[in-house]
Each structure stands twice: as C-alpha cells, then as structure tokens.
Amino acid sequence: MTKPFNHVAIIGLGLIGGSIGLATQAALPEARVTAFDASEDVRDRARQIGLAHEIMDTPAAAVDGADLVVLCVPVRAMGEAAAALKGALKPDAIISDVGSCKASVAEAITAALPGQTVIPAHPVAGTEHSGPDAGFAELFRNRWCILTPADDAPAAAVGQLSDFWAAMGARVEIMEAKHHDLVLAVTSHVPHLIAYTIVGTASDLEDVTRGEVIKYSAGGFRDFTRIAASDPTMWRDVFLSNKEAVLEVLQRFSEDLSALQRAIRWGDGDTLFDRFTETRAVRRSIIEEGQDDARPDFGRRDHSGAAKDQPPKN
Amino acid sequence: MTKPFNHVAIIGLGLIGGSIGLATQAALPEARVTAFDASEDVRDRARQIGLAHEIMDTPAAAVDGADLVVLCVPVRAMGEAAAALKGALKPDAIISDVGSCKASVAEAITAALPGQTVIPAHPVAGTEHSGPDAGFAELFRNRWCILTPADDAPAAAVGQLSDFWAAMGARVEIMEAKHHDLVLAVTSHVPHLIAYTIVGTASDLEDVTRGEVIKYSAGGFRDFTRIAASDPTMWRDVFLSNKEAVLEVLQRFSEDLSALQRAIRWGDGDTLFDRFTETRAVRRSIIEEGQDDARPDFGRRDHSGAAKDQPPKN
Ligand SMILES: NC(=O)c1ccc[n+]([C@@H]2O[C@H](COP(=O)([O-])OP(=O)(O)OC[C@H]3O[C@@H](n4cnc5c(N)ncnc54)[C@H](OP(=O)(O)O)[C@@H]3O)[C@@H](O)[C@H]2O)c1
Ligand SMILES: NC(=O)c1ccc[n+]([C@@H]2O[C@H](COP(=O)([O-])OP(=O)(O)OC[C@H]3O[C@@H](n4cnc5c(N)ncnc54)[C@H](OP(=O)(O)O)[C@@H]3O)[C@@H](O)[C@H]2O)c1
Structure with a gap:
C-alpha cells in the first residue's frame, strides 16, 4: 500500500469531476478536496451540493498545495486547463486527468506542464448526463479505470494513482495510450x-x-x-x-x-x-x-410502476 | 365497449405468446385460454408455469371453439402455423398475430385461411429474451399495439381486438401495414x-x-x-x-x-x-x-448493489 494523497484538487466539476469529488470525500476522509470550474454557475452549484471541501475561484488557488490534480474537462480543453496551473503546482504534484482519449491528451498536458509528473487515466464509467448535478459517489464502483503512463513514468506515482482509483471502487488496468x-x-x-x-x-x-x-x-x-x-x-x-x-x-x-x-x-x-x-x-x-x-430491459419492466419490485427473472 | 372474447387461443408460447397467455388470464378472468406450441419441450414447460388454462398437443385442438386466435410464431412461420388451423376454426373466429412485420404476414395468413376474418397486430414491446420462461403479464402495459386491418376488415372485429389489447394494458393504434x-x-x-x-x-x-x-x-x-x-x-x-x-x-x-x-x-x-x-x-x-x-443508466447505478434503492436523480 502506497501513501494516500493528502490533498486532491479537481479541475472541472461536471459528471466525472463531481463524482470524483464526492467519492474522494467518502472514501478518503483524511484527504482535503479542493476544486475549480471555469463556469461561475457550476462553482456556485458545486458549493451548494458539496462536491468538494472548498471550491476556489481560480485554478491556481484550487491546486495550491495539492499532491494530486485531476483534470476533468472536455478532451480538447485539457491543454488550456493544464496551462492555467503553471507556476501554482507543488513540484512533486502528480497531474492526472479523466479524458476519454489518451494519446492526444497526454501530449497536450505534458506540453503545457514540462517537468511535472503526468499520469493520464480514464475511468470507463459514465451516464448520458453531464453537469455538476449528474455526479454521484458510486459511479466508479466495479468499473474499470485505465492508466496510460509513459514508459518513463515513476513507478511510485503510478502506484499511488492506482491506489487512489481503487479507493474510488474502480478496478485498475495499465495500458499503452495508443492501444x-x-x-x-x-x-x-x-x-x-x-x-x-x-x-x-x-x-x-x-x-x-x-x-x-x-x-x-x-x-x-x-x-x-x-x-x-x-x-x-x-x-x-x-x-x-x-x-x-x-x-x-x-x-x-x-x-x-x-x-x-x-x-x-x-x-x-x-x-x-x-x-x-x-x-x-x-x-x-x-x-x-x-x-x-441480465434483467431484461434493465428494470424497464416497470411499465406502469407496478412490477418495479419484482425480482429479476434470469 | 364491445363483447369480450370468451375463448382465446394462442399458437406459439415464447416471449410474446407466453406473455399474452399470462396477461389474458390476469385481465380477462372469464375467458378460457388454450394454446399450442410446435415444440414438445415448450408445451411441457408452459404447462408447468401455467401460460394458459390448457396446453394442447395439436393446433386444431388448441383453436377448437376459440373466438380469437393469436399467432405468436416467428414471422416466416406464420403462413404454416395458419395453414395448420384450416378446418378447425369456428367460421366467425378472428385470426390475429403479433409479428414484427405486417404486410408479408397479413398476406401469408390471409392466403392460408381464405374466408376467415384476419386482423394483424403488432405489440411494440419486447425484451432481448425469448422462450416460454421469458414472458410476463405486464409486458404490454403502457406500450403501443399497432393494428393493421385491411380496408375491408369488419369494424366490429377491429373494435373487439382493440379492446382485447387495451385489456392487456396496451395503447392501440391503427395503421396501414406498409406504413x-x-x-x-x-x-x-x-x-x-x-x-x-x-x-x-x-x-x-x-x-x-x-x-x-x-x-x-x-x-x-x-x-x-x-x-x-x-x-x-x-x-x-x-x-x-x-x-x-x-x-x-x-x-x-x-x-x-x-x-x-x-x-x-x-x-x-x-x-x-x-x-x-x-x-x-x-x-x-x-x-x-x-x-x-430518465434515470441515468436505468438503475445500472447499482454498480455494487449498494446504490440500488436511491431515488432517480432527474
Ligand atoms: N461523461 C462520460 O460518460 C465520461 C466518462 C469517462 C470520461 N469522461 C471524460 O471526462 C471529462 C469530463 O466529462 P464530463 O462528462 O464530466 O463533462 P461535463 O459534465 O460537461 O463537465 C465538464 C466541466 O468542465 C468545465 N470546464 C471546461 N473547460 C474548463 C477549463 N479550461 N477549466 C476548468 N473547467 C473547465 C465545464 O464548464 P463549462 O460548462 O463552462 O464548459 C464543465 O463544468 C471529459 O474529458 C470526458 O471525455 C466522460
Ligand atoms: N421478441 C420481441 O421483442 C417481439 C416483440 C414484438 C413482436 N414479436 C413477434 O412475436 C413473434 C414471436 O416472437 P417471440 O419473441 O415470442 O419468439 P420465441 O420466444 O422464439 O417463441 C416462438 C415460439 O413459436 C414456436 N413455433 C415456431 N413455429 C411454430 C409453428 N408453426 N406452430 C407453433 N409454434 C411454433 C417456437 O417453437 P420452436 O422453439 O420449436 O421453434 C417458439 O416456442 C414473432 O413473430 C416476433 O416477430 C417479438
């Protein structure tokens, strides 16, 4: 077991960022969770529903002192979101993300933050909903999270991030970004x-x-x-x-x-x-x-609400 | 309200035929329900789980005295299943079916049973499962059932069949077969x-x-x-x-x-x-x-079983 993170910062508080915020507070009660989102409305809503301990008004304030920073913004916003952290990060902070594509995202983050340890990740879990209200702490349970570290990534950092995702309830797999x-x-x-x-x-x-x-x-x-x-x-x-x-x-x-x-x-x-x-x-x-x-129709058998509580047939 | 059917016969006891058998027994307790399936195994199983009041060993015995016969076999078996009823039907029995295509099925049944009243129908409800164990009485609730009567079909028969499907819980719509x-x-x-x-x-x-x-x-x-x-x-x-x-x-x-x-x-x-x-x-x-x-994931949020009883979020 590696050392857990003391302070996790989340950038982007939609479905995935919000779920990580909730799951981290539930699974790692010792850790401090701070966050930032580009949208003021989202930040307000995130404060109301407690997606993190503290929601900051700038990216720099959100990552101040963090050991792990998780970028949870759309794939093509990753480079910009990473660039906004320049100069505000602890030198040994691990930068990760949750983007659905890995090769292009790894390239963008690494280019924006030279010298920083970058370990890309992708939790294969989601719903068709988005935004701060869509998140829930159980989203990652029993789902896979794929880490795509570069060949020269420090093994200790990979281990720490794996343990973090295991704490979220996910099963972790390591893979090449292109694959x-x-x-x-x-x-x-x-x-x-x-x-x-x-x-x-x-x-x-x-x-x-x-x-x-x-x-x-x-x-x-x-x-x-x-x-x-x-x-x-x-x-x-x-x-x-x-x-x-x-x-x-x-x-x-x-x-x-x-x-x-x-x-x-x-x-x-x-x-x-x-x-x-x-x-x-x-x-x-x-x-x-x-x-x-295996339930046929995933519980949509409750065609009128009445059959809702029947046990699965198969 | 038209006169309900006194005796309903079902040919084919898979997902759809079995569900009709269960739904008819539940919704029309006065009606007698008889059935036949080409497979002996299916007939045995249907008897065990009571898909109809009586499961017969020949199609002729199943439709003897029936006012409504519903063919619930694969689309390309409809003609053959109809032909097997020749000579065994009451002259005023209504023949219907549940096939997923209507123009070709209407043609096959009408050709096999000249002079009989044929009103094709398609309940737009299903699951990915098949066979006699897949059926359940609520399958048609709040689902649409499309009737595709020929232009010269007797209005009274169309009305009777519409009421039958309404009793199954379905919403009925009339449409041209080709459409x-x-x-x-x-x-x-x-x-x-x-x-x-x-x-x-x-x-x-x-x-x-x-x-x-x-x-x-x-x-x-x-x-x-x-x-x-x-x-x-x-x-x-x-x-x-x-x-x-x-x-x-x-x-x-x-x-x-x-x-x-x-x-x-x-x-x-x-x-x-x-x-x-x-x-x-x-x-x-x-x-x-x-x-x-609108529940995200249709209840698949129970990633570990724990979140199963949470209320829908949207
Ligand atoms: N949804 C899924 O099923 C799923 C599954 C696995 C991975 N992912 C990945 O997870 C990431 C986030 O997806 P999501 O579904 O959580 O999206 P989302 O609900 O739309 O949330 C994204 C949030 O990021 C904010 N944002 C955009 N650019 C930003 C920036 N430069 N700095 C700070 N915040 C910024 C957005 O604010 P605005 O509203 O102002 O733009 C929005 O609130 C994506 O990379 C996606 O590929 C998604
Ligand atoms: N499944 C759906 O989602 C759905 C929805 C709406 C409508 N439909 C329509 O409903 C019909 C039945 O579908 P299903 O899902 O209920 O199929 P199923 O579960 O496979 O049942 C069909 C049954 O009919 C039997 N059979 C075949 N030929 C026969 C014959 N000549 N005489 C008597 N029994 C015969 C089969 O026996 P064997 O096993 O021996 O072949 C089988 O037990 C099809 O026309 C389909 O297009 C299906």
Missing part, C-alpha cells in the same frame, strides 16, 4: 457515433413523422436515443481527438454492415442467422464480467 | 441490424481482444450487446420479410454516417456539434411520452 484509444474507439466512440447517426436519420425521414419515431421507440430505438443524448461538446472533442482509431473502426463497421445488407438483399438467411448467433456469446460474457446485469 | 413496416424499420429493425453489426465488428478486430471489448463495454457498447443478444431466428425472419423498408432506411443511415465520417476526417467540429445537439431533443420527447425513464 487505449483503439479499444475505446470500438467499445465507446464508434457506438456513440452510430447512435447519434441513426437517431438523426430517423428524425429526418420524410415518410415517418418524428412523433411516430418517438411513440414506437420501445422496439430498440430508445437505447440509441439514450446514448445519443450525451453531451455534444464532450463527444465532438472525442471524435476530433481520436480521429485515426475512430475512422479505422468505422471503416470495418461499414464493410460488415454492407455484408449484412447484401445478405438481406439476396435473401441469404443463413448468413444472417449465423452472424446473429455469434453476437449472443459476447453478451453472455459481459454479464459474467459483471459489467451489466 | 407500419416503414416505421418499424426505423425504430426497431435497422437499430437491431446496426447493433448486431457493431458487436460483430468488435469481436473480429485483430488488434483488440474480445476480452478487452467485454471489459470496457461500459462505455456505450454494452447497450448494443443487449440488443444483439435477441433471438437469431426471429430477427432473420424480420429482415427477410421487411427487406424493402429495411434496405431503404439502411441506405439513408449509410449516407448520414458518411457525412459524419467526413466531418471527423476534416476536423469539422461544428457539424459534429450541431448534429449531436439535434438528437438530444428526440430523447427528451421519448421520456415525456413515457416510453422510457
């Missing part, structure tokens, strides 16, 4: 792009009204709308920052979709059946991994 | 095809292991795996039976995806931001319509 970006392109970035696309396509059809799309969404579409309700700024930044991996996975997806399209066109039921059978195995593994639960 | 097939292509069929595709793409990548895909699925991918765990037979049939509308919507989707792909390639953040902003409105409307709930 992280490819894995997340598949498991998160491209799924989001596809969801945004199909929701847009549905809204734009001439022969089907938007009212009809909304009414009959229970057939599968509503899951896509949930994903496509995620924050536009965050996701614009993700796609621009992880361009290469996203485009590579998209290319593969388009080829695979064409193959199924062809099977439909030519009435090739066997190809469809085989493909649909393969994908079930993936679902089973995810449930076994504990990354989801 | 139904286009609407559902958008809200259900194409989303399923896309989900099957991306889960397949992810499983096949060389540089990302399947274990990694599964571990980091919480980033968005797991919602797709749930959809892609749906029954392969059912979905093969849907795509083959609603080919035209599915291919039309797929074409539009591919064009829209290409546009976003181009925006990423050229770093056009404004196009991405605008598109992502538009899609949020659709989500809000679905929640207002009551077709989903």
Whole structure:
C-alpha cells in the first residue's frame, strides 16, 4: 500500500469531476478536496451540493498545495486547463486527468506542464448526463479505470494513482495510450457515433413523422436515443481527438454492415442467422464480467410502476 | 365497449405468446385460454408455469371453439402455423398475430385461411429474451399495439381486438401495414441490424481482444450487446420479410454516417456539434411520452448493489 494523497484538487466539476469529488470525500476522509470550474454557475452549484471541501475561484488557488490534480474537462480543453496551473503546482504534484482519449491528451498536458509528473487515466464509467448535478459517489464502483503512463513514468506515482482509483471502487488496468484509444474507439466512440447517426436519420425521414419515431421507440430505438443524448461538446472533442482509431473502426463497421445488407438483399438467411448467433456469446460474457446485469430491459419492466419490485427473472 | 372474447387461443408460447397467455388470464378472468406450441419441450414447460388454462398437443385442438386466435410464431412461420388451423376454426373466429412485420404476414395468413376474418397486430414491446420462461403479464402495459386491418376488415372485429389489447394494458393504434413496416424499420429493425453489426465488428478486430471489448463495454457498447443478444431466428425472419423498408432506411443511415465520417476526417467540429445537439431533443420527447425513464443508466447505478434503492436523480 502506497501513501494516500493528502490533498486532491479537481479541475472541472461536471459528471466525472463531481463524482470524483464526492467519492474522494467518502472514501478518503483524511484527504482535503479542493476544486475549480471555469463556469461561475457550476462553482456556485458545486458549493451548494458539496462536491468538494472548498471550491476556489481560480485554478491556481484550487491546486495550491495539492499532491494530486485531476483534470476533468472536455478532451480538447485539457491543454488550456493544464496551462492555467503553471507556476501554482507543488513540484512533486502528480497531474492526472479523466479524458476519454489518451494519446492526444497526454501530449497536450505534458506540453503545457514540462517537468511535472503526468499520469493520464480514464475511468470507463459514465451516464448520458453531464453537469455538476449528474455526479454521484458510486459511479466508479466495479468499473474499470485505465492508466496510460509513459514508459518513463515513476513507478511510485503510478502506484499511488492506482491506489487512489481503487479507493474510488474502480478496478485498475495499465495500458499503452495508443492501444487505449483503439479499444475505446470500438467499445465507446464508434457506438456513440452510430447512435447519434441513426437517431438523426430517423428524425429526418420524410415518410415517418418524428412523433411516430418517438411513440414506437420501445422496439430498440430508445437505447440509441439514450446514448445519443450525451453531451455534444464532450463527444465532438472525442471524435476530433481520436480521429485515426475512430475512422479505422468505422471503416470495418461499414464493410460488415454492407455484408449484412447484401445478405438481406439476396435473401441469404443463413448468413444472417449465423452472424446473429455469434453476437449472443459476447453478451453472455459481459454479464459474467459483471459489467451489466441480465434483467431484461434493465428494470424497464416497470411499465406502469407496478412490477418495479419484482425480482429479476434470469 | 364491445363483447369480450370468451375463448382465446394462442399458437406459439415464447416471449410474446407466453406473455399474452399470462396477461389474458390476469385481465380477462372469464375467458378460457388454450394454446399450442410446435415444440414438445415448450408445451411441457408452459404447462408447468401455467401460460394458459390448457396446453394442447395439436393446433386444431388448441383453436377448437376459440373466438380469437393469436399467432405468436416467428414471422416466416406464420403462413404454416395458419395453414395448420384450416378446418378447425369456428367460421366467425378472428385470426390475429403479433409479428414484427405486417404486410408479408397479413398476406401469408390471409392466403392460408381464405374466408376467415384476419386482423394483424403488432405489440411494440419486447425484451432481448425469448422462450416460454421469458414472458410476463405486464409486458404490454403502457406500450403501443399497432393494428393493421385491411380496408375491408369488419369494424366490429377491429373494435373487439382493440379492446382485447387495451385489456392487456396496451395503447392501440391503427395503421396501414406498409406504413407500419416503414416505421418499424426505423425504430426497431435497422437499430437491431446496426447493433448486431457493431458487436460483430468488435469481436473480429485483430488488434483488440474480445476480452478487452467485454471489459470496457461500459462505455456505450454494452447497450448494443443487449440488443444483439435477441433471438437469431426471429430477427432473420424480420429482415427477410421487411427487406424493402429495411434496405431503404439502411441506405439513408449509410449516407448520414458518411457525412459524419467526413466531418471527423476534416476536423469539422461544428457539424459534429450541431448534429449531436439535434438528437438530444428526440430523447427528451421519448421520456415525456413515457416510453422510457430518465434515470441515468436505468438503475445500472447499482454498480455494487449498494446504490440500488436511491431515488432517480432527474
Ligand atoms: N461523461 C462520460 O460518460 C465520461 C466518462 C469517462 C470520461 N469522461 C471524460 O471526462 C471529462 C469530463 O466529462 P464530463 O462528462 O464530466 O463533462 P461535463 O459534465 O460537461 O463537465 C465538464 C466541466 O468542465 C468545465 N470546464 C471546461 N473547460 C474548463 C477549463 N479550461 N477549466 C476548468 N473547467 C473547465 C465545464 O464548464 P463549462 O460548462 O463552462 O464548459 C464543465 O463544468 C471529459 O474529458 C470526458 O471525455 C466522460
Ligand atoms: N421478441 C420481441 O421483442 C417481439 C416483440 C414484438 C413482436 N414479436 C413477434 O412475436 C413473434 C414471436 O416472437 P417471440 O419473441 O415470442 O419468439 P420465441 O420466444 O422464439 O417463441 C416462438 C415460439 O413459436 C414456436 N413455433 C415456431 N413455429 C411454430 C409453428 N408453426 N406452430 C407453433 N409454434 C411454433 C417456437 O417453437 P420452436 O422453439 O420449436 O421453434 C417458439 O416456442 C414473432 O413473430 C416476433 O416477430 C417479438
């Protein structure tokens, strides 16, 4: 067990920063938690709901004396947020972040804060909500947090940050930044792009009204709308920052979709059946991994509220 | 209020047929419910869990004396299931079904049972599970059920079937079969095809292991795996039976995806931001319509079970 951090500073108090603030206060009661957000409204709200012990009006004041600084701003704001800390940091403070892309973020932070120890991280946990009211202390429990330290990162610092995330309830994994970006392109970035696309396509059809799309969404579409309700700024930044991996996975997806399209066109039921059978195995593994639960519909069985308390069937 | 059915027969006792059996027994205690399924195992199981008052060993015995027969088999088995009832039906029995496509199913049933009153229907409700154990009586509550009667269908029969579905808890809508097939292509069929595709793409990548895909699925991918765990037979049939509308919507989707792909390639953040902003409105409307709930993550906030009983935040 490494030495826990005495003072954690959080920059950006949205869903992720707010959740870290709450989780740190709950899990590390000895640690002081300070924070800053660029928006005055967010700072006010954060004070009301206690996302940190103290919310400062400048980034420099927030990181003063901190051992760990976690940047929780949109991916393309990381460089600027880091630059604002220059001169205000303890020399041995560890700088980390929670950005959804790692290679570009690591580069931006390192360039803005030369000489400082930078250990990028990405907690793979989230909801479609954002802002200071969206956070909750349990967000990271049983979720993975991926650390992408550079080859020359000090092992002690990596160990300290791993323990911090373990204290948040997360399971920690170490990975190369570039590999992280490819894995997340598949498991998160491209799924989001596809969801945004199909929701847009549905809204734009001439022969089907938007009212009809909304009414009959229970057939599968509503899951896509949930994903496509995620924050536009965050996701614009993700796609621009992880361009290469996203485009590579998209290319593969388009080829695979064409193959199924062809099977439909030519009435090739066997190809469809085989493909649909393969994908079930993936679902089973995810449930076994504990990354989801097997209740059909995730409790949406409470179609009228009445069935809410029934035990899961599977 | 029309005369309720005295005797309802169900052919096919999977998720939908089983749910109708349970819901009818609960909502219409005066009605007799009989049923048949092609599989002996399913019939045995259905008897154990009481999906109907009596489970018969032949289709003819199941529909003997019934006023309403509901076919609940895969879309491309509808014609055969209907043909098996020939000669066993009361002349004034109403034949309905629950198939996910309507034009092709209406044609198959009408051809198999000339002279019989056929009123096709589609309850827009489901889960990714199938089989006799998947059913539950509340499945249709507050969900839409779309009836697609032919122009010359007797109004009294349409009214009786509407009341039946209202008794199941559903909200009933009347629509042309062809229009139904286009609407559902958008809200259900194409989303399923896309989900099957991306889960397949992810499983096949060389540089990302399947274990990694599964571990980091919480980033968005797991919602797709749930959809892609749906029954392969059912979905093969849907795509083959609603080919035209599915291919039309797929074409539009591919064009829209290409546009976003181009925006990423050229770093056009404004196009991405605008598109992502538009899609949020659709989500809000679905929640207002009551077709989903606003809790982030649908109760998956119980990352460790502990937060399970917290009230929704939004
Ligand atoms: N949401 C998820 O599911 C998820 C999951 C894992 C990781 N992440 C990553 O976590 C980071 C934050 O995401 P989030 O969902 O928490 O976003 P969020 O709820 O929108 O919060 C971001 C906050 O940062 C503030 N901010 C922006 N630029 C700033 C700056 N230069 N200095 C200080 N504050 C600044 C924003 O203020 P304004 O409102 O004034 O812009 C906003 O309050 C992103 O990098 C994202 O990629 C998100
Ligand atoms: N699942 C959904 O989300 C959903 C939603 C709305 C509508 N639907 C529609 O509802 C229908 C049934 O779907 P489901 O999910 O309930 O499927 P399911 O759980 O797979 O049940 C279908 C049952 O029908 C049996 N069957 C097949 N051919 C038959 C025949 N000729 N005669 C008698 N029984 C036969 C099957 O037996 P075997 O196992 O021996 O094949 C099986 O037990 C499909 O048309 C589907 O499009 C489904």
